[in-house]
Amino acid sequence: MEGKREVLFGKTLTELQQIAAKHGWQKFVAKQIAEWLYKKKLISINDMTNLSKNTRQVLKETYGLGINPFSKVQESVDGTKKYLFATHGNNFIETAMIPENDRKTVCVSSQVGCKMGCLFCMTGKQGFQSNLTAGEIINQIKSIEEREEVTNIVYMGMGEPFDNLEEVLKSLEILTSGWGFSMSPKRITVSSIGIIPGMLAFLEKSNTHLAISLHTPFDEERKNLMPVEVAYPIKEVVKEIKAWDFGRQRRISFEYIMFKGVNDSPKHVKELARLLNGLRCRLNLIRFHPIPGTPLIGTDEETIQEFKDSLNKKGVFTTIRASRGQDIYAACGLLSTKELVKNR
Amino acid sequence: MDKGLYETSITSNIEISPGVHVISFEKRHGFISGQVIKIALSYEHLPRIYSICNGTQDNEVNILFNIKEEGYLTPKLSSIPEGGKILVSKPSGSFVAGNESTWMIATGTGIAPFFSMLDSGVIACKKLIHGVSYLNQFYFGTEIRKKLGENYICCCSREQGEGIFHGRVTSYIKGQANLPKHFKYYLCGKALMVVEVRDLLISKGVPYENILAEIYF
Ligand SMILES: Cc1cc2nc3c(=O)[nH]c(=O)nc-3n(C[C@H](O)[C@H](O)[C@H](O)COP(=O)(O)OP(=O)(O)OC[C@H]3O[C@@H](n4cnc5c(N)ncnc54)[C@H](O)[C@@H]3O)c2cc1C
Ligand code: SF4
Numbered sequence: 001m002e003g004k005r006e007v008l009f010g011k012t013l014t015e016l017q018q019i020a021a022k023h024g025w026q027k028f029v030a031k032q033i034a035e036w037l038y039k040k041k042l043i044s045i046n047d048m049t050n051l052s053k054n055t056r057q058v059l060k061e062t063y064g065l066g067i068n069p070f071s072k073v074q075e076s077v078d079g080t081k082k083y084l085f086a087t088h089g090n091n092f093i094e095t096a097m098i099p100e101n102d103r104k105t106v107c108v109s110s111q112v113g114c115k116m117g118c119l120f121c122m123t124g125k126q127g128f129q130s131n132l133t134a135g136e137i138i139n140q141i142k143s144i145e146e147r148e149e150v151t152n153i154v155y156m157g158m159g160e161p162f163d164n165l166e167e168v169l170k171s172l173e174i175l176t177s178g179w180g181f182s183m184s185p186k187r188i189t190v191s192s193i194g195i196i197p198g199m200l201a202f203l204e205k206s207n208t209h210l211a212i213s214l215h216t217p218f219d220e221e222r223k224n225l226m227p228v229e230v231a232y233p234i235k236e237v238v239k240e241i242k243a244w245d246f247g248r249q250r251r252i253s254f255e256y257i258m259f260k261g262v263n264d265s266p267k268h269v270k271e272l273a274r275l276l277n278g279l280r281c282r283l284n285l286i287r288f289h290p291i292p293g294t295p296l297i298g299t300d301e302e303t304i305q306e307f308k309d310s311l312n313k314k315g316v317f318t319t320i321r322a323s324r325g326q327d328i329y330a331a332c333g334l335l336s337t338k339e340l341v342k343n344r
Numbered sequence: 345m346d347k348g349l350y351e352t353s354i355t356s357n358i359e360i361s362p363g364v365h366v367i368s369f370e371k372r373h374g375f376i377s378g379q380v381i382k383i384a385l386s387y388e389h390l391p392r393i394y395s396i397c398n399g400t401q402d403n404e405v406n407i408l409f410n411i412k413e414e415g416y417l418t419p420k421l422s423s424i425p426e427g428g429k430i431l432v433s434k435p436s437g438s439f440v441a442g443n444e445s446t447w448m449i450a451t452g453t454g455i456a457p458f459f460s461m462l463d464s465g466v467i468a469c470k471k472l473i474h475g476v477s478y479l480n481q482f483y484f485g486t487e488i489r490k491k492l493g494e495n496y497i498c499c500c501s502r503e504q505g506e507g508i509f510h511g512r513v514t515s516y517i518k519g520q521a522n523l524p525k526h527f528k529y530y531l532c533g534k535a536l537m538v539v540e541v542r543d544l545l546i547s548k549g550v551p552y553e554n555i556l557a558e559i560y561f
Contacts, residue, residue, distance in 0.1 A: 128561075197382075231439075295551075
């Protein structure tokens with residue numbers, strides 16, 4: 001980390017152009033810097049060899065690079081890796097890399113901790129420490145061992161992306177722009193618990209996919225699991241999504257963690273079918289791996305399968321997400337909480 | 345752009361404690377105590393949410409907020425004089441209480457929805473625990489004392505005062521031997537307080553279904 005010095009990594013082309021203008025450099029210098037930052041391998045500003053010596057000197061004196069190595073990595077028997085990155089004030093963020101066939105999906109964090117307080121989430125138990133900058137978000141891709149092989153990115157790590165909308169949108173711009181990482185927006189999914197104003201701004205300003213954490217279609221139940229429900233009820237979230245034109249390329253999916261005896265009954269199947277009726281979407285069922293101190297336990301395999309089949313019969317396209325990396329605390333927030341406690 | 349906002353004038357702006365304001369504006373829509381409204385200063389910026397902090401019988405809507413020095417809205421909102429314009433939404437939200445026996449637990453400005461409930465007459469079988477850092481942060485304290493008497497517990501972590509529990513709300517709750525398990529527990533305030541209190545209540549045997557929280561994110 002480079003203390004309080006402004007860093008280059010995480011700046012959009014427009015911001016780099018502003019820097020170039022401020023120092024009286026030609027406009028193309030900004031593009032050259034962007035290419036070094038986002039397309040090439042570099043460890044210091046000195047590596048930007050097609051910039052003049054003088055330009056490099058000014059950059060070095062004025063800015064930090066902002067590309068930071070991970071501080072720890074753990075690998076699961078199934079190949080899933082969990083990276084820890086140090087951030088300000090002895091805090092850590094987690095990044096998961098999940099290999100599957102020819103894909104390598106990276107799950108990035110958008111905040112240090114989280115303000116949303118979901119009952120089933122370890123990150124929520126940390127409370128909120130700070131927002132990540134766009135640079136810190138994409139550093140989780142740039143600085144992992146698989147950086148050259150990443151095929152997909154999901155914003156499903158620590159934090160609520162739409163509670164850090166500006167930096168998340170900036171990171172998406174850098175990932176999907178030709179001057180940036182040149183990734184297809186079809187390979188990026190942002191997951192949210194449904195903060196409506198942020199979600200609408202995201203839908204307007206980005207063309208990446210959206211995933212919504214649903215977890216129960218019933219208002220009273222969702223309020224107990226996810227405090228956000230009192231402010232942004234899931235019915236309103238879905239109503240807004242139904243009113244949005246997703247076109248042919250953009251996907252909407254819903255995440256559904258299965259809690260035994262809580263949200264896994266035929267009554268839930270019926271209500272889910274009613275809620276999602278008319279929406280072209282996928283419902284992803286997720287096994288719950290209990291975290292310390294939670295009163296919730298996971299639904300058994302047989303019930304998950306039946307739940308999936310019943311939903312598919314009702315016309316809701318439903319899949320079960322494979323559990324990965326269980327031996328390395330892959331549930332979001334567990335590893336960083338362990339590290340946080342150790343350091344305190 | 346939030347299409348659900350309309351323009352209104354501030355009818356009063358009072359600093360009730362250092363850096364803490366109550367602003368009022370005309371009530372155009374009925375509300376249920378515990379509900380929130382959105383406020384913005386222009387259509388370009390995302391609105392912020394505030395709990396309504398007065399009774400449903402009033403002709404005005406009041407909100408209570410503290411200034412976040414680095415924040416976007418609150419520094420500006422605090423300096424808008426009477427007659428100044430703001431954008432507000434209709435009331436919404438479902439952090440509303442009924443007649444059940446309830447413990448209301450708040451920190452800081454999280455007292456707002458509870459004061460609205462009490463001011464609207466939702467008083468029977470209610471106990472309110474308010475946690476603050478300094479004694480001058482017991483907003484609406486005199487009115488609440490009149491309504492709840494001994495069922496109003498003040499916790500202050502950094503200063504001591506007569507009849508005030510010295511410590512955080514979590515310490516107060518830890519010290520309660522037998523929590524009524526069938527009561528409702530309503531929590532309001534910052535995320536960390538909510539998750540800590542919720543974990544504590546659960547560890548003391550309160551079913552999570554009886555705990556409802558509004559987080560000021
Ligand atoms: C349901 C609900 C009800 C609420 N009710 C109330 C209420 O009754 N009273 C009340 O006072 N508040 C309430 N809030 C909080 C309120 O909505 C605002 O979040 C709060 O007033 C701050 O607004 P702001 O625009 O001044 O600050 P913001 O600009 O939103 O900033 C908030 C804080 O984040 C920090 N911050 C801003 N940007 C960044 C960044 N990029 N990186 C890191 N940190 C950053 C700021 O320093 C500031 O401390 C409620 C919130 C919710 C969700
Ligand atoms: S599930 Fe997501 S939104 Fe909820 S507390 Fe955890 S990180 Fe935050």
